[in-house]
Each structure stands twice: as structure tokens, then as C-alpha cells.
Amino acid sequence: MRINRLHMVLLVVLLVLAAGCFAVYKQMSGTTINLDNSILDKELLETIRGQEDNEKFEDGIEEVKEDFYMLIIGLDHSDSHSGMNTDTLLLAHVIPQSNSMKLLSIPRDLRVTNLRGTGAKVNSMFASGYQYAVREAQDHPELLSGKKVKLGQFTFAEEYISSGMVTTRETIERYFNINIDYTFLVSFETLTSMVDAVGGIEINVERRMEYDAPSENMFIRLYPGLQVLDGEQALQYARFRKDNRGEAYHSNDFDRGLRQQQVITALVHKLTSWNSLPKTFEIVDIVTSNLKTDMAPGTMLSMVKAYYGKIDRDQIYSLSFPGQWQSPFVVVDDESLEELMEQLTSMDAPDLAS
DSSP states (O other): OOOOOOOOOHHHHHHSOOTTOHHHHHHHGGGBOOGGGOOOOHHHHHHHHOTTGGGGGGOOOOOOOSSEEEEEEEEOOSTTOOOOSEEEEEEEEEEGGGTEEEEEEOOTTBEEEOTTSSEEEGGGHHHHHHHHHHHHHHHOGGGOOSOEEEETTEEEEHHHHHHHHHHHHHHHHHHHTOOOOEEEEEETHHHHHHHHHTTOEEEEEOSOEEEEEGGGTEEEEEOSEEEEEOHHHHHHHHHOOOOTTOGGGOOOHHHHHHHHHHHHHHHHHHHHHHOOHHHHGGGHHHHHHSEEESSOHHHHHHHHHHHTTTOOGGGEEEEOOOOEEETTEEEOOHHHHHHHHHHHHOSSOOOTTO
16 A cells, blocks of 8 residues: 655745745745636536535636635655655644644545545545546647656646646535645655755654555654654654554554644744854755745745745644545544644634643
């Protein structure tokens, strides 16, 4: 079974772009993807979402809101994985009024309703949208603009990628009954490169982790204790799920999601501790080569100007996902989902002790 990769670039987007710097603005323009050109089954979307919600397809990029939601979609395009299932889905509620952020890792096996009205794993939604666009373009090549999207070492038609992103976003919006303002697509190379660029991150590894997957060139050896992890070790810590010592030592998707959030928090702390925007320019190349988003460069720059250095690790809240495993899905009962949504959508700090 495949092991998740961590694709958490959201906070870097908020922290590395300096307002008023034309060179950075121009470079970040390369991260923008047009989601309005996605190739979707609009009739099915209208049936599920209703006419009023369909106006979102015509909306342009909005100004920064008082509070807003972001979705990070992570794809693994390492040598051993070239599929289109997502490995990481992270939902963030950013609350500038209190300089805080809430993070929720969505299990890849979460049962959702796809656009056909049947049950499916949430990590298949990107592939579903992508494949639909490919099929439609084969019959109607005029749907393709010729624009290309590069993620890591792979290049795709922009319409294929935008269709996967929109399908995933729409699915998450329906499930959580929220409007997602900005969507990010990243490849897993982002994490290792950025952690190395900041000189490593401090993590309290809670347990011994051992796993070998030669076909993926992956050999995990981590031991308990507070330590500084380099990029590869941070990725291993976040992706760990199976253990050589047997099932009793395995880690579930819920624990892995919390580790992913722990890595993000440590990375943010390291970045903000620099207290120097010019120094963060060192990682702009990493971001631009591994990120696509519908957020305009100007919006990114405005966010950094307003929020840089104001959100620290004490104001980043990691929310636990309350699902249970019922093969082949993770499912959530209505009461638990309602409690989770109250925590996620509230403007107040969550009561994590309850």
C-alpha cells in the first residue's frame, strides 16, 4: 500500500512573498493556474450544488477576506508514483483577526459522494476530475488552450490539472458545507527542499519508526526524542504509516495527519524566527517550481504584508479528525462531524482538551 507524502506549502505561501518586490511578484506569477478553464460535467454539478452556487464558476479572484479557507492538494510524482490519486489533503481556516490558523488533515480514505452520487474515497476525486477532462479533450480537442502546467519533473495540460483541482475542491466544500477561497496543488519535493533550505526543523519524535520500501527508495529510521530533522527525515516522519516490526507497530492515517501538522508548525516557527523577509527569498524558487494555485500573486503579496510574523506556532491549532475505519472507507457519524465543524468554523480558539 502506498505511503502518503507530505505536501504542505500553504504557510510558506503566506510567509515567503514580500509586498512591493517586483522581481518576486513576477516570479510568483508562474504559480498561478486558471481554474475557470476546467473541463467538468456542469450538468452534474448543477444537480448537486444548485444554481446559486454555480455562480462561483464565474467569480474572479477576490480580495483577501477577514477570514478564509484554503485547501492544499498534494500529489506524489516521485519516480515510483505517477498516479493521480492525492496523497495529502489539508484544510486550513485562516483567522487574521486573532492571528491564528486551524489545520485539519483529511484522511485519504474518507468516504465522500462523488459527482455521480455514489460513494468514493476522497483521494480519488482529483483523478476523477483529471480523467474526465482527458476523455472529453480526446473527443473535443478544441477544449484545450495549449497552456501547460509543470509540477516537479512532469508537465500537463492546464485544463487537466485545473479539472482535478476543482473536482477535489467541490467535493470538500460539499462535505464540510464551506466555501474554499483558495486552492493549492503541490508536489512532494516541496517539503524536503524547504526544510533543508531553513536548516532543518525541531521535532519531538514520539516513537521509534522503522520501515523499508526499496521500490520507493525509502528507508525510515527514526528514534524517539527531541531532535532536528533534515528534509528527508521530516518527510519520513510525516509519511510513516507501516513498520517493519509488524501490524502492532503500524501508525494510522489520523496519527499521520497530526504529524503532518506538527511538521508544518515547526516549519512556520523556523521561518518566522528569521524575522527577515529578504532571507525568505531563498526558498522562492522551491515554491514556484512545485506549486500551482488560483490565488493571484498580488493577493499573496498583500497577505504577506499584512500577516508576516504575526501567526506563530502557538496560534496554529491542529484539529483531530474523528473518523472510524469501516473497510474500505473512513466514515464519520453525523454528531462527530457536527462537532468537528463547530471547531473548524468557529472564530474562537478550539478546546482541544475536550
